[in-house]
Amino acid sequence: MTISARRRPATLNLLIGICLIAWLLLAIFPFVWTLWGSFKVEGDFFSKAGWQNALSGPLTQLEYGASFTGAGYHGAWVKEEFWRAVLNSLVVVVCVVVVSLTFGTLGGYALSRSTYRYAFWLLIVALVFRAMPPITLVSGYLLPFYRLNLWGHLPTAIIVLVAINQPFTLWMLTAFFKNIPKDLDESARVDGCTQFQAFRHVIIPVMWPGVITTGLFSFLLAYNDFVVTAMLLSKQNQTMIPKIASFLGTTQTEGNVMFAVASVVSVTAPLFLLVMFFQRQIVSGLTAGAVKG
């Protein structure tokens, strides 16, 4: 693409530039606005008097004598101990990604190497599984989980998230493994390796890019999950998103919306580093796989 980039006419470059800037504005604007507003009081950030208040912050001025305040951050992290939820989330996210990918690579590899028709039907069944609304599944878990004393623990939520995410992971990884030439592991088999040895010594070294891309989506699912974690985790094991939801209040009681806003802003920053770190792999990952879906 570098060659074609050099030959691109100026008008086209300009057009691409304008479109991209327009998209970036659309994508970033709500977040930048949130970042700015997280240092205001609720009455300013969510002003029903006029949107200009969110910029100037008259109520923030009135309450703190300055246009900015860290009260939301202080409230969330110190008073409400948001860090506990972050730690729980960290455990959940890391485990979900690792377990999902372990199960998914094994299963996806098998599906991609099987020539029998049942492999196709298994993929279709996985698709049917994915069509089931998660909220129905989760409501069904409650009673058995309470009876078996599984409710409320982190491992329970982790395995449920892994299971719910398996169909997507399988589809994506199967597509990826299909793009790794069969000759690779077949020649290993000829050299006397078992299928598992072939997988371990030949496939694992070349599969990382695709696995990391799939991992990104597992990560986002576990990180942003509300349905499963809100219903299946006890208070001590609460993760970020249910904690943020608890800041929002209920019909009959007022919440602390700015705590929620500050929490969201503060957990987005580390993700920037994560995406920067993995962006090469994301790209090269899909480069190798998923293309021949």
Next chain:
Amino acid sequence: MFHKTKSALFLVALLATGTANAQTNCGATTGRVNIVGNEFPAIRSVAAQAARCQTGSLTVRSNLTANHQRINLAGMQGNPAEYTSAIVATSSIVELINNNVLRPLDALVAAHGADIPRNQLITIDGRIMAVAFMANSQHLVYRKDILAQVGAEPPKTYEEMIRIGRTLRERGILRNPIGGAYQAGWNLAQEFVNMYIGHGGEFFRPGTPEVAINNAQGIAALNTMKALSELMNPDFLTHDSNATSAEWRAGNVAMMNMWGSRTGVLMQREGNQPQVADNTTVGAPMTVGGGRIPATTLWWDGWTVARNVSDEDARATFLALKHGTSHALLNAETMGQAVWMIAGYQPAPVNKGVMDTMAMGAKPYPMLPYMGLLHTALGDGIAPFLQGRKDAATTLADIEAAYRTAARERGFLR
């Protein structure tokens, strides 16, 4: 805000030392207590106070979450039940009673609860099923400065409210002078329940699950709601109590029917414009259509004990929650958190609305096994009428049809 934070931290520290050092004598020494309930400051205080009963052999845990209604039933159906107690409200106790997971408290009250005031006991069919500890209701909230501008007294009826609202709009003082939590769903249904009761309607044929809202009172209730909604922000169907409060804080609204539990924060200077905070005043609930019973419902929050737990755990739970909602709960911090039904509670001016609601003989929210089904059907069915897409009679007929479908499924109707 910092001030509040500090005092809250202080309270947490106080509670922590309380649990660690000075063990309160609650009368129970062994057992397991696990409380499930909604999450807001008043209930947090109750759970923290109950936790003070903890000893080496008595564990007190709690799981307070906004999701409580979706997990409490499953959590009490096992044997032994995960939760030994659920903190419930007028409407949410019904599903637990329907499924027979609550333990009648008569024996425990006789043995350990002689000092609980009789009026706190919730009895159903002569058996004590819960102990109430706080009350709540919706009532009038108004801006005295704005009403003074047009020389109006605070409205006593919805008709007056509409009249004052029209005057405020005509004089150009406020464009949308009336507020209300009219979000389609639970909130909107709740407003219909209020208005229908105010018009003297009965939701069901007495003693049966046969719905009967498609009548003159039902139509009158819908028409009053429509007249009110015309004086509200055009987005009223998306406004829950949060959005309604936000409108109030911005000074866009002069009168609204609002939960007593939410008015305190509107009257504080902290987080509000002084003009709004200083002039927000709490009034009594309004009547409608010449009725004498106010168009509102009374709500209590109370605690229960699970059926499927050992007698020892039930006793421990009873004693811990009795302590959690005893006089010892009340201090400077907790006093303002709710309208407590606890001896020694002193109402603040902000609680006048709820006190007035009780004094005026308002009806409690109906505790019927099938009321939840009607509430859901109302929440889904009223919006088309307020949007002008259906007439009142068709709307009510459709709501009745939706209710009947649900009631047939649940086995209430054949």
Next chain:
Amino acid sequence: MRHAVFLRFFLPTALAMLTFIALPIVSVLVQSVYAPHERVVVEVENCTPFGCTKSTVIDQEATRKLQEERPLGRFVGGDIYADRSHLAFGEIGQAWRGAETWADFGRRVMTLPFYKALAFTLTYMLFVTPLSIMLGFCVALAVNALPRMLRGPTIFFSLLPMIVTPLVGALILFWMVDSRGIIGSAVQWLAGDDDLSLKASTPLTWIMLIVYGTWSTAPFAFVVYYAGLQTVPQDTLESAMLDGATRWHRIRYIVLPHLLPLTTFMFLIKIMDNFRVFEPIVSFNAGAHAQSLSYFIYSDLAGETRLLSSAAATSVLTVAGVLVLLSPVLVRTWRQFGKA
């Protein structure tokens, strides 16, 4: 691969899915054809702090025996599927007999909750799926034309709509589209109408939900396409260029066909996700203007008295709907599978 070896590789994922998805699905299917036993209601007196009132309760003794004999409840077959809250066969028949014109019939059917929800769900899906995929593709093309240095940050910023939790993201957007919010005010100014409110009118609410859906799901298509673009064979592009193919021709005849399998995969996932649309409706408090099948499930399960059988039936109908919508893609995949 031999069956035994296959099984060993596939076992962990199969066990996870069987336990946590297949079993619940079976119980959902069973649930949808059983309903709770008939309840005997007796009149009693209830006393609360606010006085005593005549009320009713369920007669537990009368119900218990039935419950013990048949713990699943009473078998109702397809009744729940056919009732007014679902496929409403009876009401449809009535509308058919009572209607004078097609328009009248359509209007009557649209008052039934299931069909009203289906109308929104399908509209949403038909717009959001292609729009988000097209937007993602354009952004991917544009980002691909950037110098390498700028790509990393651009990718992150483009992912933001997907990263910020909808719980708070939607709260902020909900304020923004308010008539006093920044987007709402901008729209009023553009339309020159001070009374315009995006949240008060049904068509505008639908447009708002569709725009939000496109915005929040475009990043998924973007990441997948951007990566796909890296794999376009350079030599084919070069030789096409030498043959004098225009830029558009190269995209049309080389890039697009190359990305076709990816596009199929994304359509599959997106059609499924958009058919289950739920989050935007709740986040934007749009229940008065738009309902979806998933919204019904939520409302059945979140009410004070849960309707488990109704939620189960709606879930089964959702899965059936997804399968019908995906069947063309599945047939295609079936044919391809043989070739692979």
